[in-house]
Amino acid sequence: MRLVCLNGWGGTLHEALIPWLAQADPDVLCLQEVVHTPLSRKDWLEYRDGDHILPQRARMFDEVKATLPGHAAYFCPAATGVLWDGARPVPSHWGLATFVRGTIPVIGQAQGFVHKGYGADGYGEHPRSRSAHAVRIWDNGPVVIAQMHGLRDPAAGKADTAARAAQAERFVGLISGLALPGDGVIACGDFNVLPGSETLTRLTALGLRELVTEGGFPGTRTARYTKPGRFADYLMVNGAVGVRHFDVLQTPEVSDHCPLILQT
Template identity: 45%
Template sequence: MKVVSLNAWGGQVWDALAPWIASLDVDVLCLQEVTRAPVQSPEWLRYVDPYRDLAQRSDLFGDISALLPDHQSFFAAATRGVLMDDQGVAVHSEHGLGLWVRRNLAVTQFAQGFVHGTFRPDGWGAEPVPRAMQVVRVQDPGTGQSLCVGHFHGLRDPSGKGDTAARTRQTERAIALFRSLWQQDIPAVLAGDFNLLPDSASFAQFAQIGLHDLIAHHRIMDTRTTLYKKSQRFADYMLVSNDLLAESVFDVPDQPEVSDHRPLILDI
């Protein structure tokens, strides 16, 4: 099976992202920073706050689903607010996570929830915004192979990516939701834009339940592309159970640049 995780950056570099997604041949695709259009919308909208001014696909979830017609799709909304079209008209938009599973795989269990906060229906608001998580158990009926996959988008803190009490709680909630579907009985993958530094105490917590960081294991020193201009190069991680550490191939390619984050690609 192939598992891919990427912070999709709202589809800001859609001309590169679309053909890359279409060519992936992926079994389980986990995307963070995914938009969904709850109302009829133009193709592009604009998100602006004190830290960012971003052009975003209005319905990245629908866009990706159209590229993957042979996949089941699941969306987890964290927030709903208004974005602006090119005429300055406010349009409602949702922001969260997307998960796609190849249709021939059986989805035997699925769960989603929050690692921070709850759904915010009335605007983006102050940081930290709510953060969602998705977990799925799949089985290939042809081979009997099963896999548990989860992903989440970690808290963004303008002061940095260091350990905080909120991030400790986030890790505890992530572990609780993941373990609700994974009892260490099958191989497992937990990925996403964790917004953590490599020496975060969170990784010791994950290791205690048998999930190990492939970024550290493979000595990856950069999970960002040249589209990201800041010096801190870590954000994205993929953790695996013991049985996948040696029995899989892991890649964090720098090309093509489909986001300001690099994709995490695991072939099992």
């Protein structure tokens, strides 16, 4: 099985991302920062948060679905907020998505929130709502693959906080509620924490090992990310998962995050 985990940055690098996904052709894709604006006729909208302005691919979810037509697609919204078409506000869903090749049986799944709940009336103040999704598939035996997008806290940066501790507990609860004894477990995503964080320690206590720092990779952010601190994304596995190969791709740049690629 080939698994790709990536923060898609709202499709900002759409022209690079889509052909790369077609070429990578993962069996399972765990994708964070997914935009889903099904009624928009525009290709691009704009995200505005103070001085932070970013182009967003309006129908990103549908375009990734079309790129992986043989996959079942699951969109898990965290909030419905406003993107902008010039001066016109456009309601748009934002969250994460999981894509599973149709030949792989999905024998269970769980969806929930690791921080706050569904933001039906806008993105809200930081730290904002964060969702998580887990699927239990059959790949020569049962494997649970869980992803989350960890909360962003402008005041605390990526440091441990009480909210991040609670987030880790919710993520562990989502995994534990789906995985049965003996299942393979893979946990991944843009956790928005540093190596050695309480989040990683809590997942390690679940019997998982972390492959990014274990592999000696220098970080998970591309040159598009200009702030200090190169780690945000992680992929963890338990002993029932046979790791044939793991990589953190610095190039090509398809986001300001690097794709994490696991071959089992």
